Amino acid sequence: AATLGLGVGPPQARTLASAATSPPLGHRSPPCPRRRLCSSSPSSAATTALAVEEARRGRKQLGMDPPLYDYLLSNVREHPVLRDLREETASMRGSQMQVSPAQAQLLAMLVQILGAERCIEVGVYTGYSSLAVALALPESGRLVACERDEGCLEVAKRYYQLAGVAHKVDVKHALAVDSLRSLLDCSEASRQENVRGIF
Numbered sequence: 001a002a003t004l005g006l007g008v009g010p011p012q013a014r015t016l017a018s019a020a021t022s023p024p025l026g027h028r029s030p031p032c033p034r035r036r037l038c039s040s041s042p043s044s045a046a047t048t049a050l051a052v053e054e055a056r057r058g059r060k061q062l063g064m065d066p067p068l069y070d071y072l073l074s075n076v077r078e079h080p081v082l083r084d085l086r087e088e089t090a091s092m093r094g095s096q097m098q099v100s101p102a103q104a105q106l107l108a109m110l111v112q113i114l115g116a117e118r119c120i121e122v123g124v125y126t127g128y129s130s131l132a133v134a135l136a137l138p139e140s141g142r143l144v145a146c147e148r149d150e151g152c153l154e155v156a157k158r159y160y161q162l163a164g165v166a167h168k169v170d171v172k173h174a175l176a177v178d179s180l181r182s183l184l185d186c187s188e189a190s191r192q193e194n195v196r197g198i199f
């Protein structure tokens, strides 16, 4: 099966998925994952004007020079609801974790190239990459979206609704290991055998 994702599929596929979701080397580490991510903290660097602007533009994740990033942004295809989500997320704690518009476009393109109908996301945050994937899936497609932070999921679910793709997304609010185990344990496992994307 053509599978993208963390620890699944051939090495080249894993590299591809990792490049699409991970910050570059030398990037500042995200906050401790044990803290809630969607509350704002006045002391956080992300609340400075520069950090917010960088997060809004996604430049931090790519480590690009501004002119190159401007060129990329002016050519990337970003759904208006994705743009709104990116802008809302910019002031939230952990916004540097969000994939960039170009990375999301790559994921969407991979969904289309693979003809994926079943995808799993491990770590939704506020839903930017999962929304991009859900938009790319056919009407019959389904995405299982695993996230442990309820506040983040509230944002994500609002944007799935706004984009008209909520019916394609099966949100699992739990530790991903438990959600994935229950997928394997229950009858859903048979439907998930044809998963073509884990990211």
Ligand SMILES: C[S@@+](CC[C@H](N)C(=O)[O-])C[C@H]1O[C@@H](n2cnc3c(N)ncnc32)[C@H](O)[C@@H]1O
Pocket (backbone or CB within 6 Å): 033, 037, 097, 098, 099, 122, 123, 124, 125, 126, 127, 128, 129, 130, 146, 147, 148, 149, 152, 174, 175, 176, 177
């Ligand atoms: C890098 S962010 C995901 C960014 C997201 N793909 C986007 O484009 O906005 C990682 C997310 O994984 C969640 N997470 C981390 N460990 C988890 C686990 N064991 N189970 C479920 N969610 C987890 C975190 O709460 C965080 O929201």
